[in-house]
Amino acid sequence: MRILIINGSPKSKRSNSYKLTCAFTEGIKAVCETDIREIDVNKLNLSPCLGCFACWNKTPGKCVIKDEMSGVLDEILAADIIIWSFGLYYFNVPSKLKNLIDRQLPLSLPFMVKESETGGHPSRYDMSGKRHVVISTCGFYTTKGNYTSVNAMFDHFLGKGRYETICCGQGELFRVPELSGRTGEYLDYVKTAGEEFVSDGITDETREHLDELLYSKEQFEAMADASWGVERESGEKAAEDFSFTKQMAALYKPSSYPGKDIVLEMAYTDVGRSYQIVLKKDGYEVRSDNFTQYTTKIETPFTVWKNIAAGKISGTQAMMKKLYSVQGDFDLMLHWDDYFGSRKKLRLKKPKERALCCFCLSHG
Ligand SMILES: Cc1cc2nc3c(=O)[nH]c(=O)nc-3n(C[C@H](O)[C@H](O)[C@H](O)COP(=O)(O)O)c2cc1C
Numbered sequence: 001m002r003i004l005i006i007n008g009s010p011k012s013k014r015s016n017s018y019k020l021t022c023a024f025t026e027g028i029k030a031v032c033e034t035d036i037r038e039i040d041v042n043k044l045n046l047s048p049c050l051g052c053f054a055c056w057n058k059t060p061g062k063c064v065i066k067d068e069m070s071g072v073l074d075e076i077l078a079a080d081i082i083i084w085s086f087g088l089y090y091f092n093v094p095s096k097l098k099n100l101i102d103r104q105l106p107l108s109l110p111f112m113v114k115e116s117e118t119g120g121h122p123s124r125y126d127m128s129g130k131r132h133v134v135i136s137t138c139g140f141y142t143t144k145g146n147y148t149s150v151n152a153m154f155d156h157f158l159g160k161g162r163y164e165t166i167c168c169g170q171g172e173l174f175r176v177p178e179l180s181g182r183t184g185e186y187l188d189y190v191k192t193a194g195e196e197f198v199s200d201g202i203t204d205e206t207r208e209h210l211d212e213l214l215y216s217k218e219q220f221e222a223m224a225d226a227s228w229g230v231e232r233e234s235g236e237k238a239a240e241d242f243s244f245t246k247q248m249a250a251l252y253k254p255s256s257y258p259g260k261d262i263v264l265e266m267a268y269t270d271v272g273r274s275y276q277i278v279l280k281k282d283g284y285e286v287r288s289d290n291f292t293q294y295t296t297k298i299e300t301p302f303t304v305w306k307n308i309a310a311g312k313i314s315g316t317q318a319m320m321k322k323l324y325s326v327q328g329d330f331d332l333m334l335h336w337d338d339y340f341g342s343r344k345k346l347r348l349k350k351p352k353e354r355a356l357c358c359f360c361l362s363h364g
Contacts, residue, residue: 001198003028004079005038008086008097012042016137016174020166021085023187024135027194028081037075041096044068048099055106061124062106069103076107081131081198084154087171088138092149101157120156132163133197135190137171141213141220164197166190170214172224177310178247181343182214215251222250241268241302242275245286248309248340249277252284256338264332265294270301279339296332300324 003025009015028034045068054064063069076082086093093101108121134154138146147167154163174183189209196202202210214220226246231238245266262279276287276294298305304323307313315336318324326333337343 001032001080002035002078003081004075005083005085007038008041008094010042010094012040016171017085017087017135019174020190021083021135023190024194027191028198031195032198039072041100046099049102056110077125083133083135085135088136088146091146132158134163134165136167138169139171140169141217142169143167166210170220173214185343186214219250223247241271241273245275249284249286251340252279254282257281262295262332263292265297267299268302269299270303294328296329297327298324
């Protein structure tokens with residue numbers, strides 16, 4: 001099966017959407033033999049369409065511009081599955097990808113399709129056996145209401161209901177190692193979708209998981225706002241450890257509230273600053289002053305805590321090596337994942353693994 005990935009992100013392989021695309025093709029590869037080709041639109045030499053219609057009259061099927069587009073058209077014609085992979089830009093596809101889409105005009109015939117309500121052109125080639133998949137991430141918390149233009153464009157040029165879509169909001173989270181518990185879980189579902197796509201089609205169960213938000217709107221927006229490292233009111237640069245602590249706090253799940261407020265104090269010994277995260281019934285508060293008596297205090301260099309959160313060191317090992325220490329109530333540490341875990345569901349194979357990773361932030 002020949003698969004063509006058209007990676008339309010200006011970030012090439014660093015694209016968030018491309019991570020989903022790779023998971024999807026991993027799934028396909030798990031069930032059938034594949035020949036995967038990739039077009040990195042960002043690296044192509046493609047001029048914009050001149051609008052001269054020479055590809056319809058003077059040189060039917062051939063563009064007058066001599067650049068890399070003729071190779072792209074050959075790849076499109078040879079593929080069985082075409083994956084359109086891109087991040088949402090101003091509610092549409094990034095400009096270089098739009099240019100590639102425009103430059104497909106030689107694949108159409110000039111005549112009008114009679115049956116179309118909106119107007120259209122028939123294909124010059126038999127494209128009926130090809131399957132298309134649109135894979136995209138966007139920056140807002142949800143895809144709802146943000147993909148109207150994208151859907152309208154693909155409905156027109158691929159045919160409504162004739163392509164599969166996997167679109168995911170909160171796309172920037174795919175490059176945050178601290179959240180790989182949750183994003184990894186999502187990528188597993190995308191992989192399953194790839195397997196199912198080439199078998200009997202994506203199941204309703206997988207679709208439900210794909211349509212689920214990575215995090216709630218409130219959690220995501222708190223993390224996103226803190227991630228810029230800039231104070232909301234003043235626009236001034238914020239200390240990295242403060243932004244980090246706010247992002248960590250945003251992961252708090254009030255469903256784990258134990259019946260009384262917990263005051264978690266983070267004392268970063270290398271930067272000489274402390275913060276308190278108060279875990280309340282309906283939310284949390286991050287303090288940099290006006291401290292109250294802590295329930296649990298973690299004394300750690302900020303660099304160590306960051307490495308634990310990013311999965312570079314295991315929390316258990318770091319504690320055994322005395323890289324950080326805990327004072328006060330240890331219960332929070334034992335139930336860390338319940339309070340702050342980034343996975344939606346803990347999908348651990350053996351119950352014992354839970355105890356090992358429970359105070360390792362998102363990584364055991
Ligand atoms: C110029 C620009 C425009 C964007 N427009 C939108 C938008 O309209 N809606 C949205 O939700 N995210 C928007 N984003 C965020 C991206 O869609 C998001 O970061 C996405 O994950 C990028 O995907 P990629 O890494 O695959 O390129 C925009 C980002 C940039 C740089």
